[in-house]
Structures are given as C-alpha cells and as structure tokens.
Amino acid sequence: MPLLAANWKMYKGLRETGEFCAAFRSPAGVDAVVCPPFVSLSTAVGSGHTVFAQNVHWADEGAFTGEVSAPMLLELGVAGAIVGHSERRRYFGETDDTVRLRVEAALAAGLRVIACVGELEDERERGETEEVLRRQVSVLSRHDALVVAYEPGWAIGTGKTATPEQAREAHAFIKSLLDTPVLYGGSVKPENAEELLAQPGVDGALVGGASLDVESFTAICRAAAANP
Numbered sequence: 001m002p003l004l005a006a007n008w009k010m011y012k013g014l015r016e017t018g019e020f021c022a023a024f025r026s027p028a029g030v031d032a033v034v035c036p037p038f039v040s041l042s043t044a045v046g047s048g049h050t051v052f053a054q055n056v057h058w059a060d061e062g063a064f065t066g067e068v069s070a071p072m073l074l075e076l077g078v079a080g081a082i083v084g085h086s087e088r089r090r091y092f093g094e095t096d097d098t099v100r101l102r103v104e105a106a107l108a109a110g111l112r113v114i115a116c117v118g119e120l121e122d123e124r125e126r127g128e129t130e131e132v133l134r135r136q137v138s139v140l141s142r143h144d145a146l147v148v149a150y151e152p153g154w155a156i157g158t159g160k161t162a163t164p165e166q167a168r169e170a171h172a173f174i175k176s177l178l179d180t181p182v183l184y185g186g187s188v189k190p191e192n193a194e195e196l197l198a199q200p201g202v203d204g205a206l207v208g209g210a211s212l213d214v215e216s217f218t219a220i221c222r223a224a225a226a227n228p
C-alpha cells in the first residue's frame with residue numbers, strides 16, 4: 001500500500017492541527033500519515049490518524065537539550081518518525097552518522113522510520129548523485145519498519161520537481177543498494193502526483209507544502225490510491 005506522509009515542517013500549532021485532522025479522511029488504499037511539529041503531536045494522535053514525528057533522538061533520555069526520544073514518542077501514541085530530512089542536514093548539522101544513530105534507535109524502540117536521502121543541486125550538476133546516494137544509504141540496513149524517502153535537495157520547496165525519469169532512475173538506484181520501499185519527495189502536488197506515483201519503484205510520497213491543505217493532501221492520496 002503506498003505511504004503518503006504529510007510533513008508539515010514548522011507549520012500548524014494545536015489549533016490548525018486539530019482543524020486539519022478533524023477534516024481529513026484518508027482515502028482507502030493508502031497508508032496516510034501526518035507529521036506535525038512536536039507540540040502538536042498529541043492533538044494529532046487524539047484524532048485517530050497515524051502520526052509520525054519529524055525527528056527523534058538516539059538516546060532514551062539524557063542531557064540533550066531540545067531533543068525528544070523514541071520512548072517519549074511511543075508513550076504519546078506516535079507511530080514513527082522522519083529522520084535525516086535535508087533541512088535537518090542543511091540547517092541543524094545532521095550527518096550520516098547522526099542519521100544512522102537516530103534510525104537505529106528508533107527502529108529498535110519500535111517506531112516506523114522514514115529515512116531521507118537525496119543530492120543537492122550542485123552535487124547533481126557535478127554528476128555526484130549516485131555517489132551521494134550511495135554514501136547516505138550505506139548507513140541504513142533493511143528493516144520491515146524502514147522506508148527511504150528520495151528527496152532531491154533542489155526540488156524541495158522550490159516548485160521544481162524531478163522528472164518522472166529522474167525519480168525512476170534514482171529510486172531504482174536506491175533499491176539496488178537496499179531492498180526497501182522508496183518514497184519520492186520534493187514539490188509533490190495534486191497536479192504532478194499521479195505521474196510521479198505511477199513510476200515503477202515510487203512507493204509513495206513525502207509531501208511538504210502541498211500537505212498543509214486538507215484538499216490538496218487528499219487529492220495526492222487519491223492519486224496514490226489509483227496507482228497501488
């Protein structure tokens with residue numbers, strides 16, 4: 001079943017999270033999850049939707065100011081977490097090593113994980129896409145609760161989307177390294193979702209901007225349901 005994850009980033013406090021969750025009905029045939037900011041997680045969990053956090057620390061507890069652990073998320077009823085999003089890598093010093101630590105701890109604790117990989121624009125221009133993906137995927141191991149999200153850095157929040165061929169190629173390459181479902185992320189919208197999700201090897205989507213609106217996220221979920 002295709003996985004559709006709504007990555008709200010630093011949008012939607014309690015009120016807006018409650019409004020979205022009350023209005024959203026997941027179409028049949030898709031595994032739809034919402035990923036609100038930490039402060040809004042409990043509201044989303046209470047609504048009955050499947051909820052993932054946007055990050056998770058590797059220790060169960062400790063002196064790690066500003067971090068949240070897997071047991072804390074599980075106690076709240078959170079089912080999974082995004083790890084290694086490109087914004088975490090770019091703005092918050094996330095590295096392949098910290099991604100590995102977070103992913104391993106989250107899986108061991110019983111969370112599902114969406115581990116994000118993807119090249120930046122200059123890396124693609126220099127022909128380094130496969131090298132970057134190989135390095136980022138090398139810290140991951142196959143696990144039933146793990147999916148990878150391929151998110152080309154140049155397509156995130158830019159309105160630029162990978163062409164269906166670029167997505168297909170990158171997904172096939174990732175699957176050649178690790179036998180795992182691979183989501184596509186980067187400016188997925190109702191207008192392009194059907195074509196992207198129809199590509200072989202595209203097992204769902206990680207949606208940012210277009211997931212903030214109930215109707216647009218629902219339309220993307222429907223496009224995925226049409227391409228099981």
Ligand code: PGA
Nearest residue numbers: 156157186187207208209
């Ligand atoms: P976008 O973000 O859909 O706004 O490009 C995707 C993501 O960062 O997960």
